[in-house]
Amino acid sequence: MKEEDEDNEISARRETAIQQSGKGLQDLLIRLNTKEDRQLERLEDVERLTDIIHAHRVKRARSKEIACAIIRFVKEE
Numbered sequence: 001m002k003e004e005d006e007d008n009e010i011s012a013r014r015e016t017a018i019q020q021s022g023k024g025l026q027d028l029l030i031r032l033n034t035k036e037d038r039q040l041e042r043l044e045d046v047e048r049l050t051d052i053i054h055a056h057r058v059k060r061a062r063s064k065e066i067a068c069a070i071i072r073f074v075k076e077e
């Protein structure tokens with residue numbers, strides 16, 4: 001009887017450890033996905049700023065006009 005209780009306790013501890021490690025993995029995956037989403041957003045922002053600067057350079061805009069366009073973009077975000 002005592003061995004059975006010990007076996008049940010060990011099984012319960014294992015199950016708890018498995019559940020906790022699973023939750024830890026889920027939390028880790030969520031953090032990684034969130035981090036990846038932020039990186040993609042930053043990449044999109046950099047690409048958009050590059051497009052803005054390139055478009056103004058093609059129009060031979062002055063640095064002041066380019067700076068204003070960048071500021072407008074930043075304020076939009």
